Amino acid sequence: MPTPVDIGPGYIQFYDNALPPIEADTYTISVGHTVKDDAGNQVAAYSPPNKQTFIVDGPRFTLQSTDVHAEYPPANHSGDFEQSLPHIVLSRRTLPWERLLEGSKDTPQAPWVALLLFDESDDGFAVNKWKAKPLTVTDLLTPPSGVRGPTLKNVPEFQKATNCLAIDVPLSTFRAVAPARNELAYLAHARQVNTGDKEILGVDDDGWFSVVFGNRMPNVTGSNTVHLVSLEGLTDLLPDPSNPVAPQSGDPTTVRLVSLASWSFSCDESAGSFRKLIENVTAGAGLLELPSDLPSDTTTTEEQFVNAALKQGYVPLNHTTREGEQTVAWYRGPLTPVHVQRSLSQNPYLTSDEAMVYDPVSGLFDQSYAVAWQIGRLLALSDGTFATALMNWRQEGHRLVDLVNERLILFSDYYETLNLPDTVSQLAGQKVVSRSLAQFLTTSLGPKAAPAQLSAAPLIKVADPTGLARHAGNLPGLLSEAEVATLLADGRDPIASLKDFLLARNKKNGGSNDEGGNG
Helix, strand or coil: CCCCCCCCCCCEEEECCCCCCCCCEEEEEEEEEEEECCCCCEEEEEEEEEEEEEEECCCCCCCCHHHEEEEECCCCCEECCCCCCCEEEECCCCHHHCCCCCCCCCCCCCCCEEEEEEECCCCCHHHHCCCCEEEEHHHHHCCCCCEECCCCCCCCHHHHCCEEEEEEEEHHHHHHHCCCHHHHHHHEEEEEECCCCCCCCCCCCCCEEEEEEECCCCCCCCEEEEEEEECCCCHHHCCCCCCCCCCCCCCCCEEEEEEEEEEEEEECHHHCCHHHHHHCCCCCHHHHCCCCCCCCCCCCHHHHHHHHHHHCCCEEEEEECCCCCEEEEEECCCCCCCCCCCCCCCCCCCCCHHHCEEECCCCEEECHHHHHHHHHHHHHHHCHHHHHHHHHHHHHHHHHHHHHHHHHHHHHHHHHHHCCCCCHHHHCCCCHHHHHHHHHHHHHHHHHHCCCCCCCCCCCCCCCCCCCHHHHHHCCCCCCHHHHHHHHCCCCCHHHHHHHHHHHHHHHCCCCCCCCCCC
């Protein structure tokens, strides 16, 4: 696993790979204990070995939708892609190396996946148009005669009934388009990207990605289809340029591959690449200006005003006001032929109308900022992740406002009693009321309810509605606390001890010794 480094905005760090701590597979831990003498000879087995089997799981037959971050060329697009190697960006940095290919250990470690590109000229196109078909894992592993599927070990029974996507490719085509085994390590890498100021794409990007490249340029004519396939259990069929193998009579005619992801695109030279478009641009910022038919040496104020606006990149557009009035407004995009001083002194605009700039001299509006505000709003609302985050933020804001309002009411009624905080940010904190109440009970109410000084009057007094409490010491037949303690310490039955004590007290006071007397 590569060690993360601090990279600044706009920078990227490349790594040969991102190996996981342990590959996905089935493992067995065996623990035993032996006893050896001083000479190091084993005396006897202390206990039989205990074995524990566990599985390190990972993608094998399918990928989650969140595992694929992006692909290039874009799916279902047509453009000048004939000089671009197709590649796929995965959101898990370790994914291409989470499984080991069978055979000898590769150095550097080869990925277990490869990106294969098929076009309409490849043998086999007429059969399936290079489209994957749904199968069960059992159908994948046990294909019909003449079709070779992956030879895999340790496939759990429950997994064999699950579904996957697979594509059948003629063996000759597979060997023609698949990379050699010693090329695999150079067709995948990991990268660390600073994601600051990046567009939200529906995932929590941590800046780590893995990238798998294809080994084949697209066909300039017709459609191109790319499949991210698993090579696990199929490495013996990979081509070896140093040792070409002639077809054998027992070879399968078709190879069945797991398709983990796929997309299609086409090449169109007429669409032009960014490089070609830039090369065709004549030097000079004047290209960002709308050509003017007015003479440059015009003397009229109106024509001079229009020429000056056009040279600054503005274009006049028809504008319909909210009242329905038809007029003209100026608009300028983000690319301008002149330097524009950026001003951040304005408050955030709540509506697009607030971003309109009115020129009292010409009586026209500049709609540039208003259009930018509206475009940004529409882009934000079209992003599901952003819209969800915005809604959650609003709900949390309303919750905090309601919470602060409730605590402000409590604050006004019990400010001195509960010693509540003074600032709004503290009032919105967690467990503010419970902590203030606990502090009041322990520091204010407690000492008053049970004063440390015995002479102090407690806050809560024991009621005596009969008025007999102050005469308890003079009432006959009542036992003092010392007498009760003596009876309990006697060790006998308390009832018997109490009976003997009362008889003794009665006799002492001159009463009858008859236990049944009225005393």
